[in-house]
Amino acid sequence: MPRPISASVSVSALRHNLAVVRRLLDQDAERAGAQPASIWAVIKANAYGHGIERAVAGFSAAQGLAMLDLDEAVRCREAGWGGPILLLEGFFQPADLDLVDRYHLTSTVHTHEQLDMLATARLSRRVDVMVKLNSGMNRLGFAPHDYAQAHARAVQLHAKGVLGSVGRMTHFACADGPEGVAGQLEVFGRATGGLANGPVSVCNSAATLRYPEIARGDAGTQHWVRPGICLYGASPFDDVSAASYGLRPAMSLRSEIIGVQNVPAGQAIGYGATYRTEQAMRVGVVACGYADGYPRHAGTGTPITVAGVPTRLLGRVSMDMLMVDLGPAPSAGVGAPVALWGEGGPSVDDVARAAGTIGYELLCAVAARVPQATRP
Numbered sequence: 001m002p003r004p005i006s007a008s009v010s011v012s013a014l015r016h017n018l019a020v021v022r023r024l025l026d027q028d029a030e031r032a033g034a035q036p037a038s039i040w041a042v043i044k045a046n047a048y049g050h051g052i053e054r055a056v057a058g059f060s061a062a063q064g065l066a067m068l069d070l071d072e073a074v075r076c077r078e079a080g081w082g083g084p085i086l087l088l089e090g091f092f093q094p095a096d097l098d099l100v101d102r103y104h105l106t107s108t109v110h111t112h113e114q115l116d117m118l119a120t121a122r123l124s125r126r127v128d129v130m131v132k133l134n135s136g137m138n139r140l141g142f143a144p145h146d147y148a149q150a151h152a153r154a155v156q157l158h159a160k161g162v163l164g165s166v167g168r169m170t171h172f173a174c175a176d177g178p179e180g181v182a183g184q185l186e187v188f189g190r191a192t193g194g195l196a197n198g199p200v201s202v203c204n205s206a207a208t209l210r211y212p213e214i215a216r217g218d219a220g221t222q223h224w225v226r227p228g229i230c231l232y233g234a235s236p237f238d239d240v241s242a243a244s245y246g247l248r249p250a251m252s253l254r255s256e257i258i259g260v261q262n263v264p265a266g267q268a269i270g271y272g273a274t275y276r277t278e279q280a281m282r283v284g285v286v287a288c289g290y291a292d293g294y295p296r297h298a299g300t301g302t303p304i305t306v307a308g309v310p311t312r313l314l315g316r317v318s319m320d321m322l323m324v325d326l327g328p329a330p331s332a333g334v335g336a337p338v339a340l341w342g343e344g345g346p347s348v349d350d351v352a353r354a355a356g357t358i359g360y361e362l363l364c365a366v367a368a369r370v371p372q373a374t375r376p
């Protein structure tokens with residue numbers, strides 16, 4: 001028998017979450033009499049830990065898929081995805097362009113080196129590109145003063161038959177926080193406003209949920225949003241839950257109680273003796289530790305659900321186990337089900353907050369040794 005831990009992914013939750021985003025964009029566009037945005041469902045990092053093939057199934061109604069790894073792009077095609085695929089970091093070396101060509105991938109272009117590689121490539125068809133602006137995050141993209149020249153180079157390559165559509169794109173650093181997107185959006189407008197009418201893409205999950213109005217298209221411009229985390233039912237925000245948007249957790253991490261200790265008052269629990277019982281307690285031992293991807297920095301008080309009852313973690317998380325307070329669940333013993341996050345348990349965001357991180361990191365970090373199952 002394997003250990004009782006497993007992660008299950010609900011394809012219907014993925015589908016539901018995509019529909020939530022779709023509805024939000026459609027309602028906004030309808031109010032404004034605009035063209036609704038198209039959706040590139042972001043499935044980088046093995047679909048945020050959920051599995052590429054499950055994501056291809058769950059996001060079959062998306063207009064496109066976006067990711068980083070050429071391998072993942074190939075897996076999407078092999079899983080039957082025929083629509084657009086955007087490479088968020090583009091390609092890295094000339095040989096990558098063979099795959100871009102063969103699998104008909106759309107590429108972000110964010111360096112002159114990439115334009116050089118395109119200029120000398122031998123391709124069987126035109127490559128669609130999104131020319132990326134660094135509008136203030138200072139991660140990928142052409143600087144504002146360089147953007148018009150880079151875009152003009154791409155338009156020249158279009159004229160030579162190398163490139164297909166030439167779009168404009170940027171990424172927000174603070175769409176989830178008080179700073180918002182206005183400053184970067186202004187830089188984007190100034191740097192790209194006068195340029196030809198290719199597609200435009202600026203919004204991640206936070207911007208899509210918070211500012212759907214900036215993703216409106218019109219007769220001349222197709223807008224694409226790039227939501228990731230919200231499609232998996234987790235929140236891009238510190239202070240607004242995914243549930244408040246009607247999103248459903250796609251991944252549920254579950255295990256079982258594999259031992260029970262009746263601990264007298266004044267005893268310590270776990271490595272480092274960081275928690276001491278104030279009174280006699282029943283303590284459950286759960287088959288889940290940091291080697292499974294559960295965050296070691298989650299301390300006493302982190303929410304966890306045992307036999308359907310919300311309770312709390314006690315002491316330090318070990319490599320393979322963690323301990324919980326069975327006080328609220330007096331009838332739970334060995335074999336009782338434990339929901340670490342997801343359906344029937346705390347949200348991954350609540351666990352992440354208790355560990356000083358974000359749901360994104362926990363979802364991506366579920367270890368390979370945890371068996372994954374697909375729910376319909």
Ligand SMILES: *Cc1c(COP(=O)(O)O)cnc(C)c1O
Binds near residue numbers: 171204229236
């Ligand atoms: C990861 C990523 C996204 C999606 O971000 P979320 O916060 O998960 O919605 C969008 N665009 C780019 C360029 C990304 O790297």
